[in-house]
Amino acid sequence: MPRHPAFASTLAGITGSVYSRLAHKLATYQGEIYPLHVGDTYLPPAEGCRAENFTEATHPGMHRYTAPQGRLDLLDAIIDRTARTQGLGAERGEVLVTAGATGGLGAVIGAIVNPGDEVVILAPFWPLIAGIVRTFGAVPVLVPFFGVASDAASAEAALAAAITDRTVAVYWNTPSNPTGLVIPGDWLEALVGLARRHDLWILADEVYEHYAWGAPHVYTRPLAPERTFSTHSFSKAYGMAGNRCGFMIGPAAAMEAARKVSTHSFYAAPTVAQLCARAALAGPGDAWAADAATKYAAVGRAAAERLGLPAPAGSTFLFVDVADGLDDRGLAGFLEDVVEEGVFLAPGESFGPYPTHVRLCYTAAPPDVVLRGVEVVARRLGR
Amino acid sequence: MPRHPAFASTLAGITGSVYSRLAHKLATYQGEIYPLHVGDTYLPPAEGCRAENFTEATHPGMHRYTAPQGRLDLLDAIIDRTARTQGLGAERGEVLVTAGATGGLGAVIGAIVNPGDEVVILAPFWPLIAGIVRTFGAVPVLVPFFGVASDAASAEAALAAAITDRTVAVYWNTPSNPTGLVIPGDWLEALVGLARRHDLWILADEVYEHYAWGAPHVYTRPLAPERTFSTHSFSKAYGMAGNRCGFMIGPAAAMEAARKVSTHSFYAAPTVAQLCARAALAGPGDAWAADAATKYAAVGRAAAERLGLPAPAGSTFLFVDVADGLDDRGLAGFLEDVVEEGVFLAPGESFGPYPTHVRLCYTAAPPDVVLRGVEVVARRLGR
Numbered sequence: 001m002p003r004h005p006a007f008a009s010t011l012a013g014i015t016g017s018v019y020s021r022l023a024h025k026l027a028t029y030q031g032e033i034y035p036l037h038v039g040d041t042y043l044p045p046a047e048g049c050r051a052e053n054f055t056e057a058t059h060p061g062m063h064r065y066t067a068p069q070g071r072l073d074l075l076d077a078i079i080d081r082t083a084r085t086q087g088l089g090a091e092r093g094e095v096l097v098t099a100g101a102t103g104g105l106g107a108v109i110g111a112i113v114n115p116g117d118e119v120v121i122l123a124p125f126w127p128l129i130a131g132i133v134r135t136f137g138a139v140p141v142l143v144p145f146f147g148v149a150s151d152a153a154s155a156e157a158a159l160a161a162a163i164t165d166r167t168v169a170v171y172w173n174t175p176s177n178p179t180g181l182v183i184p185g186d187w188l189e190a191l192v193g194l195a196r197r198h199d200l201w202i203l204a205d206e207v208y209e210h211y212a213w214g215a216p217h218v219y220t221r222p223l224a225p226e227r228t229f230s231t232h233s234f235s236k237a238y239g240m241a242g243n244r245c246g247f248m249i250g251p252a253a254a255m256e257a258a259r260k261v262s263t264h265s266f267y268a269a270p271t272v273a274q275l276c277a278r279a280a281l282a283g284p285g286d287a288w289a290a291d292a293a294t295k296y297a298a299v300g301r302a303a304a305e306r307l308g309l310p311a312p313a314g315s316t317f318l319f320v321d322v323a324d325g326l327d328d329r330g331l332a333g334f335l336e337d338v339v340e341e342g343v344f345l346a347p348g349e350s351f352g353p354y355p356t357h358v359r360l361c362y363t364a365a366p367p368d369v370v371l372r373g374v375e376v377v378a379r380r381l382g383r
Numbered sequence: 384m385p386r387h388p389a390f391a392s393t394l395a396g397i398t399g400s401v402y403s404r405l406a407h408k409l410a411t412y413q414g415e416i417y418p419l420h421v422g423d424t425y426l427p428p429a430e431g432c433r434a435e436n437f438t439e440a441t442h443p444g445m446h447r448y449t450a451p452q453g454r455l456d457l458l459d460a461i462i463d464r465t466a467r468t469q470g471l472g473a474e475r476g477e478v479l480v481t482a483g484a485t486g487g488l489g490a491v492i493g494a495i496v497n498p499g500d501e502v503v504i505l506a507p508f509w510p511l512i513a514g515i516v517r518t519f520g521a522v523p524v525l526v527p528f529f530g531v532a533s534d535a536a537s538a539e540a541a542l543a544a545a546i547t548d549r550t551v552a553v554y555w556n557t558p559s560n561p562t563g564l565v566i567p568g569d570w571l572e573a574l575v576g577l578a579r580r581h582d583l584w585i586l587a588d589e590v591y592e593h594y595a596w597g598a599p600h601v602y603t604r605p606l607a608p609e610r611t612f613s614t615h616s617f618s619k620a621y622g623m624a625g626n627r628c629g630f631m632i633g634p635a636a637a638m639e640a641a642r643k644v645s646t647h648s649f650y651a652a653p654t655v656a657q658l659c660a661r662a663a664l665a666g667p668g669d670a671w672a673a674d675a676a677t678k679y680a681a682v683g684r685a686a687a688e689r690l691g692l693p694a695p696a697g698s699t700f701l702f703v704d705v706a707d708g709l710d711d712r713g714l715a716g717f718l719e720d721v722v723e724e725g726v727f728l729a730p731g732e733s734f735g736p737y738p739t740h741v742r743l744c745y746t747a748a749p750p751d752v753v754l755r756g757v758e759v760v761a762r763r764l765g766r
Contacts, residue, residue: 003551003582004610007640008519009497014643027455040447044439050446051655052438056427063433063623063659064423072410099482099627099649106648110518114392115498131647135493136391137520168386199386227387240446242654244482244627257390260397264514265489266482266649271625272434273653276446 010115014131015350025339034373037344039177039316040364041239043292045276046284049238054275062271068263070097070247071274077281078247085209086219086230093252096259097245097274099266101207101233104248106132108229109169110261111254112201113138118166119203120159122146123352124319126177126205141167142352146179149187156190163194169201175208175217178319178351178359180300180312185218192223200227201254207233207246210289213297214313226251229258234273236316237289238280243273292363299367303360303374308383316363319348323356325381331355334380341376397514398733408722417756420727422560422699423747424622426675428659429667432621437658445654451646453480453630454657460664461630468592469602469613476635479642480628480657482649484590484616487631489515491612492552493644494637495584496521501549502586503542505529506735507702509560509588524550525735529562532570539573546577552584558591558600561702561734561742563683563695568601575606583610584637590616590629593672596680597696609634612641617656619699620672621663626656675746682750686743686757691766699746702731706739708764714738717763724759 026033044050054062069075075092083089098104105128113119115137121129122145130140143162149155159170172191174183183191195202204220209232221228229250235241246269248258262268280288301311304318312318326334331347335358338345348357360377362370409416427433437445452458458475466472481487488511496502498520504512505528513523526545532538542553555574557566566574578585587603592615604611612633618624629652631641645651663671684694687701695701709717714730718741721728731740743760745753 004584005634005636007494007637011494011640011643014647038448044444045446050439051434055435056433060427061625063428063625065421065624099486102650103482103648111390111394115520128647128650131643135644135647137498201387241448242444242446242651244649244651244653251388253388254390257394260394260514261518264397264511264518265486266627267485267511268625268627270627270653270656272655 010134010137013134026344029342031342032369032372034343034369034376035364036360036362036370036373037346038364039361040241041292042364042366043239045239046280046288048284049240049276049280051272051276053279054272059275062275064271066268066271066274068268069259070095070269071278074274074278077278081281082249086222088222088225090249091252094249094255096248096255096262097269098248098262099244099269100235101205101231101246102128103244103262103266104231104246105129105203105205106135106265107258107262108203108248108250108254109133109138110136111257113168116166117168118164120162120167120170122159122172124178124354125171125352126173127350129171139166144352146176146181152186152190155187156194159191159194163198167198167200169203170195171203171205173205175212175314177208177315178317180315180317180319182212182215182217182313184215188218188220189223192220195227196224202228203231204228205231207231207236208315210237211293211296211316212314213293214311217314221249229254234277234280238285239288239292240273240276243270243276245269245273245277295367296363299362299370302371303362306371306374306378306383307381316361318360318362319351319357320360321357322381326356331358338376338380343373343376345377393517393520396517409727412725414725415752415755417726417752417759418747419743419745419753419756420729421747422744423624424675425747425749426622428622429663429671431667432623432659432663434655434659436662437655442658445658447654449651449654449657451651452642453478453652454661457657457661460661464664465632469605471605471608473632474635477632477638479631479638479645480652481631481645482627482652483618484588484614484629485511486627486645486649487614487629488512488586488588489518489648490641490645491586491631491633491637492516492521493519494640496551499549500551501547503545503550503553505542505555507561507737508554508735509556510733512554522549527735529559529564535569535573538570539577542574542577546581550581550583552586553578554586554588556588558595558697560591560698561700563698563700563702565595565598565600565696567598571601571603572606575603578610579607585611586614587611588614590614590619591698593620594676594679594699595697596676597694600697604632612637617660617663621660621668622671622675623656623659626653626659628652628656628660678750679746682745682753685754686745689754689757689761689766690764699744701743701745702734702740703743704740705764709739714741721759721763726756726759728760
């Protein structure tokens, strides 16, 4: 029992934000800064989809609560879009508008795990997912997958080796943060088949669905709608991460359970964020995303080439093994050295057991800035 | 172990939103609607503090992430204000900007409870607090308090009777949702002393701090800064509930622990909401709140008088025992009957063991609308 001044035992395994540890350096650095550590975009949202486009005069009551599930017009726009993108529609009861994908995954995981249960996570992984699992007392089980599995059979074997009697769910992120890889359709079919045979829930994190240019993005939910939680983010899709709005689609009974958690975590997504999202879904968002994808692909390709890496297939990241640039101070020393030149990178251990990797986001600053930062990293590595 | 298609055992005790069950009726009702069920305001935020006041031109990057703790300028404004209102300042590390008070209390409770621990809640209580406690596997222990305790000694005795070996924290809300009562300073001193002797954390929910006109609001944190979490809401303070922004103040180590939970629940408060909050704290907010308090007090007094009740001392609610208006259908029948006349009320059981009470919010619609709704209720009760 914690009591004052002790804390919940679940927190022991959770590290603080990987970014906040660098924040004070970033705030005081003199000179051009290369913020390659955070997954964000330098592009403002499409015109007509910004907070400034909604006023109390045109949208009376826009600073009041919405229903916890989300505005009805947004739910319906999501359903229309899902029918088009996934080839499989949804009922209103299958959709939950959330405080970003983070809030959505938190709500769903809170709804499906008991303390001690295991959630298998394909690694390297989006850093927050392990902490979300731990927040509810469950155990993240990491499976090296991206860059390891080479076909459907080895993908299935990697997951199979991690499943135990305590496993309740499996999580994957495609297009992948941090690797830039996209899971092929036949691999997904094999993974889904295995999940079904073991009665597992599937957490399909598809927040980079618009950003797959090197290989087609394949949606998981149509393969197993009875057990899949489709995870989506207006943040990543349409450049509005600060709005804190995303959505989940899953079986109606499960989404009702998830809504119990979300109501008690953030109550509802922000009203103005829902208005921005609704406007983006009406057309401007997809045009914006298509333009952004072209820009992201170009800078991603250029960054990879400078670092001597294969071009990313999607997402907005490169995951770089910098082992040949480390001295006896290890990765911490490397990260500090590049900070002295204004470059901020995310350490590999935030993404799994990758002590010699860094993650580099190539979209959080304009391409010319990003490429100057990449130049610093490449020189440090002697590339 | 839940596995598909089962859910987490924590959810069993959590009911869905009290409001969502009435939402479909509200959406289809023909005629004037009296939305007395939801705690919100009919007043838009102060000019200069609305989403429309911030643009990409004047605030470049305003749709991007902020640091999980909150914007530095907002943290500093909160600290300034806290020094003035509480007579006790704070360090930045003691403040966390959250997705409303809901997100703040969720983060803190996630940080201080283990499954099976007990949190004592002074009842009747804000409905979401019991569900927040359950979300993390802990047990809400309800203590009839408001309207029961009559002095500092009886207040202390009520709390003392509920403390067990499993108790880790105590929660109170003053000014009180739903009763409109304000806990006097000498009662708080007695409660705090008891909490200290039992090594309990204190959750002091003060979201209606600006709305105490019948008795002075007394802040708990100065009485026990080492164990108190001050809970605040820009939603209630400044009429921006849809923005999802509030803040918590507590001991630095505890707030670092809470930030681990909040980062994994909603990541950060929305950026534009933080800009609105910052603008409100610069002056317009307190002027708005003073004006709103005058308006709220007047309509609250008029509503109470029509119902034959004492005037509320604060918050934005009346908690009405309607036992003399019930037939053999019980409270459900009463609630359905008033809905037929356009009046929506929250059922007493959402606030604790109060099967013959309803909660009535007198600020979610303009005063003339509210008072027409109150007239319907009064007539039903033969008052």
